Amino acid sequence: MKKIKDLLADLGNRHHKDLGKKLMAAVAALVMLGGMAGASTMALADDATGHGNVTNTRMDGNADQTSASYLSMVKVTSPGLSEPKHTKSIEYQGNGKYTLKLDVTGKDASTSTTTTTPIDIVLALDVSGSMRYPFDGYDSGQKLEALKKAVNSFLDETTKTNATIENEADKVAVSLVKYANESVDWIGDDNCRGGNCTQIVRGLTTNTDSLKNNVNRLWASGATYADAAMTVAERALSAGTRANAKKYVIFFTDGEPNHYNGFEGSVANAAIAKSKELKNAGTTVYSIGVFNGANPSEDVAYTSNTNRFMHGISSNYPNATGYRNLGTRASGDYYYAASNSAQLKRIFDDIQKTITEKHVYTGVSITDRLSGYTGQSGIVYDESAARIFDGKTFYKVTGGVTLNATGGAAGETPPVADTDYTLWYSEDGNGVVRAEFAESYELKNDMTYTLSYDVEPTDFAYQTYAKTGYDATGDADTGATSAGEAGFRSNETAQVCYTTDNRSNCVDYQHPVLQVPVANVTVTKEWADAQPADGTEVRMHLKGYDDAVDHMVTLNADNHWSDSFVKLAPGGIYTLRRGDRRLHQSRR
Template sequence: MKSNTKKRLIAFMLCMVLVLSSATSAFADEPQNTDSQSQTEAVAEPAADEATGDEAAVNSSEQQQQEEQQPEQQQQEEQQPEQQQPETEAPTVEAPAEQPAAEEAQPIQQLTYEDDNVKITVDAVESGNIPEGATLSVTPVIKQEITDSMSDEEKAKAEELNDQYDHTEKKLNEKAENETYDIAGFLAYDITFVDADGNKMEPNGNVKISMDYKKTEIPEEAKKALEEKNDEQNLDVTVMHLEEDEQGEVKEVVDMVADETKEATVETTETKEVEKAAFVTNSFSTFTITWKKDSATYFKLTLHHVDEKGNELPTTLSSDATLNYNSDISFSDYVEIIDNYDYKYAKVDKISGKTVTSAVTNGSSGKRAKLTLYNGKDNKIETLSYSTTTKNIYLVYTAKSTGSTGSGTIEDTAPQLSHQKYIKKKDGNNYDLTLNVSSKKGTTSSKKKFDIVLIMDTSTSMSNNNKWRNSKTAVNKLIDTLSSQTTVDVNYRLVTFGTTAQIQTNWTTGETVKSTLSNYSIKEDQGTNYEDGLVKTKEALSSGTRADAEKIIVFLTDGQPTFYKSGTSYAGPGSSTSYRVYQHALDAAAKLKCDRIIPVGIGLKSVEKYSYDSYSDQQKVPDSATVLLQNVANKVNATTKDTVFNSDSSGSNLSTKFSEIAADIQKFPCKNVTIKDTLSEYVETTANTKLQLRMVKKTTANDHDTYENQGKQEIPLTDEDLISTNGKAVSINEKNLGTVKYDSAKKQVTWSLGENYELKDDIYYYITITDVKPTTSAEEKYKTDKAYTNTGDSNTDASADGNYGTMGNANDSSSGKKRFPFQ
């Protein structure tokens, strides 16, 4: 019995050895780099459970041997007489080592691609779905910089890959146009099978593609979108498939995560860096890991304060009204009190357009957002949607003549100074009355000369979103504004730059520049070459300028530099900024010399950096396109270097900015200025009345004006020096600012700043007479006449219907009447 048992155990163990020694498995070959594009191929092999011919023969022989042994052993056991077991301990046999749990199912067919960043595996869902003899080809679609050191073949390959990247980006953005999101960035891969001759092959059925990243990945654009996102914006990651027809043209872009049949999943970190992705497909082409962001829509209404002829009027408020979802505004809230003008109405698009009173957005965000312009409560004039998010609104004012009330005056024999007068209500029936002045350049007898180079971006992107049209309109506005002035003499020269730059005109008149621009069309396939534009600007300034003219450069662009000069040709990534491109732009700017550089951007955002630069070189390139442009401008050898003005994405507010530029360059440092302010017969001072003199500095940044007090001096109206013949010395912020005196008989303040004091740019000089009130005769006249026929300055407090002035006393019958002017 013991002998039979031992034989059976030995036979069993021999069988196990044979079985284990005959087990086989097959794996795909290690991936091989076949070219500079990291294109890798792997050969399909049979999976482990599909035995080869030799393996099948061995397995069959072993099975037959075992089957023959089993009946013989069974017969011997049956013939063995049953014996009583002795009470001695039975012999022990060591159990074989613990076997692992059942192995996971081996793939039917599998191919693998691997590079430094990602491992991509293709598994057949069913046997035969990977064609026999097929190899796997994967090409990461990444932008490459084309350099002179490349061979012609390398350049051709790089250009082909760049074209594929641009095409992929275009198709993704086209899909987003009909969705509620925008494309924040993507990683693209061209995946296919090829046969032994290199011909592309499609799967015979569904295959599963798995992507395992060795380190988490996120495109730079998506990273910046994540950093800049607001509360209404989310970032999502999906897989897109650019499905092609039989001719290789993209017929549809499929969001594979949204399509349940694709069984697509994407795993990311909390910061939206991709770790893994998987999906099922039965066709190959370009696949992308795509970052999507909510397209939160903000409508921007650019407000123009104009007279009835369309001339811009001086204002201090912001020129824009921005609305997102669930917002509404009334245009009357944006009306300014402008000296000698009354507000009349608001018009859309032009001063002869339709009248509008308010704007209201719906409750949707993103691409479903809408803004409706109304005239009155229910009369809809126009509705804007996602594709059109900007409008020009003209707030029209009508000129009015001043009446017999007192008004401040400016005395200066040559320059015309801008001034403004307004009143502020205090407690009770008391008011503060203020007059301010600032300076401008130029006189009719001695015109200020300007030689202005207009350097304009003509890259292909300028043809989008009305940017080129709005740019031309803005330049025309600058030219027309300066042409209307009798105190300046301006010559212009036009330079354009795309992939390369050209000088379009000699030194000429504004009308010639306007005509040249009207006939200019943006060309296809044009990049942005800052360097060549700046080189041509230097050439333009090198001849024909006037010795006594102020040299000004206005640099207008909608994007980051993507090319640089390379000998007589050009080089660069084409759609991103390499450190070399950036440095070439800085070097060219450093060779320029002028009196003033004015950099202007159109919708500048974050900089797309060249991915093939080293990390240290990428860090040298600014993240912000606005900062990059500012750095270039700061390199110019200019007396004045303006802060970059960055308009909205369409440049709809450029005209306002260029009008401001025209006004700003005319500022003239004036001397021998005297400011007078006279109170009318209907105003009287009180025991608390003081004279307050102030200096305020105006600063404009990001299209927003801020005012900073530079100091003030307050003098009681009873001060002996103030009412003396010589007046009282004025000193503000340790600066001697002449003398001021008050004539009580004439109720007149006179501030003489002195013969040697020159008005400073961007400094406003204020006279405020505090705590004045209407006289009794004013109230009596109003009660008697039931109206007030004289008209005060428009820069006073106003009622909703446009009447200016102040109310009567609370206990007076006139208190129920509309306001009347008194200053």
């Protein structure tokens, strides 16, 4: 008697594991426009009394063009958000069914939210004699007046920012330090040797509006004691009482570091050494130059001593010990240059806008386009509620797709269906699932939004597996049955699209794979009477899927007259033969 035994055996479930998957850094964008090719500014040899030789050079281009270049740069270097964290995975449910999960996690890098990290800022401003002169012969205003205008505009905007922060202890605090001649220990606006003392004019205060009065009374006279400036800036920061505050120094100059005239290397190195102490303690230092030849873009190996000094004093080089010993360049840009008064004000205005605007994800959508190997399972949609996305018709989903939210702050409410988001399905191609958030909805900080729905292999997947096997390998972190495993890709494309900082972008998800359920077919030869003679063999031939499947097993006494055809794809017609004689035909 001959028979096929255990047809489609071992179609049990596999073992699977679940896949789960500010005023903050407010001044991290306090940057100035890097010097640009073709631009030059006034050259002035400063001295202890404020007198020097002025050379007027007209700047190529105009303030608007220069500022536009700055804006394109600050968009790249601003402390906004990059792409959101997003993952895609597949989970086997048994019986040939899978669940696809696409998630995205919100992030709030805002600097003006109610939960903030306090920030202490020291503005170390050059009030040497050369600050009485204009940027160039075509600019009627003094550099000092241009600086006052820019700083006051910045303080106005900081006052507005502080008004949005309820807790006084979390507001932005700013200190004003002036520098020119030798330093004094007391707070004030005093004269030293006929010029400005280097001193704290106003200690850290959250009353930034009143600080404008101190700015407006600044006057220009003296040398450029950059070393004293950094020492006094450190003193101003140390006087702060907020241990958790992020600390920043904005070092502004229009000339070479010196106690008398020209570039003095000892003064430059002393200033860099003090700045290194600040940087080692976690302070971020920005340097801003408005002097002749200020150019952060030049190679430090070939640029001027003053440009090397400005790099070294800033956080561009955290381990710099001198202008000739800069160490390793850090990421980010902390030395910038401005070329005229209009640009200077515009830069301050744009920086303030950058550091206080909200950095969140809005206009978010998740779209998953299924591959020919994958079909949706159980999605219900309303064809009377249609909408067009990317030229394709989508219908509102009424069942079979979910969007769940987990994480976020304590008490944070999840999004509401049909108010904060809507689920859609398109019959285009092999099917497209889409979650569309309301344009104004902001993904909440550390909240993960997971789009889920069930899928199963298509007939095409079964046929392809039977004929040629799998054609892909699952990407990393896509699930226990997918990551690094052979299979068919579940989707053609999958993307999350979003807007942040007025920029829109889409990023791809990983590619999970699924497998078709397979069966082992065991064939046993049973002898009705006595066992055959030694050496007897029986060859069994199995064909299926239009002869794409063509397997042979040999039954004999050694295998107890039993063997198996393994990993057969269900869904096709299989024919079992002994030699050329058909013994059995079966369809799953």
